[in-house]
Amino acid sequence: MHNNLAKQLIRAEIQALQAYHVQPSNGLVKLDIMENPYDWSAELKAAWLEKLHSASINRYPDAQGQNIKEKLLAQMTLPDSCDVMFGNGSDELIQIIIQSLAVNAGPVMSVSPTFVMFRILAEVTSKEYIDVPLNSDFSLNSVALVQAIERHRPACLFLAYPNNPTGNLFSERDLDQIIAASKGLVIIDEAYLPFAGTTQIDRLNQYSNVLIMRTLSKAGLAGLRFGMLFGDKQWLDEFNKIRLPFNINSLTQISVEFALDNMAFFENNAEKIVAERTRVYDQLCRLSGLQVYPSDANFILFKSIRIPATQLFEGLLERHILIKCVHKPDTMLEQCLRVTIGTEQENNLFLNSIEDLTRGLA
Numbered sequence: 001m002h003n004n005l006a007k008q009l010i011r012a013e014i015q016a017l018q019a020y021h022v023q024p025s026n027g028l029v030k031l032d033i034m035e036n037p038y039d040w041s042a043e044l045k046a047a048w049l050e051k052l053h054s055a056s057i058n059r060y061p062d063a064q065g066q067n068i069k070e071k072l073l074a075q076m077t078l079p080d081s082c083d084v085m086f087g088n089g090s091d092e093l094i095q096i097i098i099q100s101l102a103v104n105a106g107p108v109m110s111v112s113p114t115f116v117m118f119r120i121l122a123e124v125t126s127k128e129y130i131d132v133p134l135n136s137d138f139s140l141n142s143v144a145l146v147q148a149i150e151r152h153r154p155a156c157l158f159l160a161y162p163n164n165p166t167g168n169l170f171s172e173r174d175l176d177q178i179i180a181a182s183k184g185l186v187i188i189d190e191a192y193l194p195f196a197g198t199t200q201i202d203r204l205n206q207y208s209n210v211l212i213m214r215t216l217s218k219a220g221l222a223g224l225r226f227g228m229l230f231g232d233k234q235w236l237d238e239f240n241k242i243r244l245p246f247n248i249n250s251l252t253q254i255s256v257e258f259a260l261d262n263m264a265f266f267e268n269n270a271e272k273i274v275a276e277r278t279r280v281y282d283q284l285c286r287l288s289g290l291q292v293y294p295s296d297a298n299f300i301l302f303k304s305i306r307i308p309a310t311q312l313f314e315g316l317l318e319r320h321i322l323i324k325c326v327h328k329p330d331t332m333l334e335q336c337l338r339v340t341i342g343t344e345q346e347n348n349l350f351l352n353s354i355e356d357l358t359r360g361l362a
């Protein structure tokens, strides 16, 4: 009976969704969701716990994250017209942006394949979602995108830079054309900034309809849930009205402040991951039966030519290695898998296993 009541009262588009699935990973080599493999050193942890002692856990957190804001903005130069706001992960920022849009402002747009949360959060808020396929080398199809922008007049366009799950950056020239054609918001999601070595943040000097989104998740703080949105105050002032007042909890705020004082640790880890990415890429390219795509992120996308992707995934799982099977029939991701770069040791376990499996030794 309660089931029936839920069916009556819950919006139909929510009922049609499936909950975000997180694969169980107990005891596995976890190379599935772009986590950073490096936990903090014992020394850093001790210093961090020292800071956490100062938390007044009976009080609500600072509503604006003022301490973090000051520290962060001291480390970078933003135009005067711009500010930053924080989300409980950048996922929450995507949700806030989409939720704020007027009903008839136009659809939410992105490319395909890309990060699934753009679509999911558009659907949850009953917004039309339009995706424009990338070229077969995963570059932007700027002609098709400009046409789609002119035809559909999207309220906002999300571009992940580098893109997930393809791993590549988009060209400046394509971005120029797309931004020039956009009358709505263009949100450039730089979740993989630590591994990309390049940013689009200077676009803020030129365009008041461009926002830059970042996160600490991939840098090694996925457990904190902390995302950042940079852009013109005219947007952020509105978004702040629907942001839940205490969305960044006290422990996260203290931890982020501590992290901002210790950025060298994270930068050093990112360098190690980039070096490992090159090594894993080269090794995968040497295996027959795989097509491997270059990456500017902390993961590598590859296509299985001879063995079905699902079989390769299961074969790795039997060897206690969890990657992500992103295979979707009749799409650009047909027979594709995505592996997150781990420690040298984890990567070797993955490489040895996939070598055996692709050689048919499994």
Ligand SMILES: *Cc1c(COP(=O)(O)O)cnc(C)c1O
Pocket: 034, 088, 089, 090, 091, 092, 115, 160, 163, 164, 189, 191, 214, 215, 216, 217, 222, 225, 226, 227
């Ligand atoms: C992982 C990822 C995010 C998620 O960031 P959180 O801050 O952990 O919510 C955002 N965008 C892209 C493209 C991602 O791949």
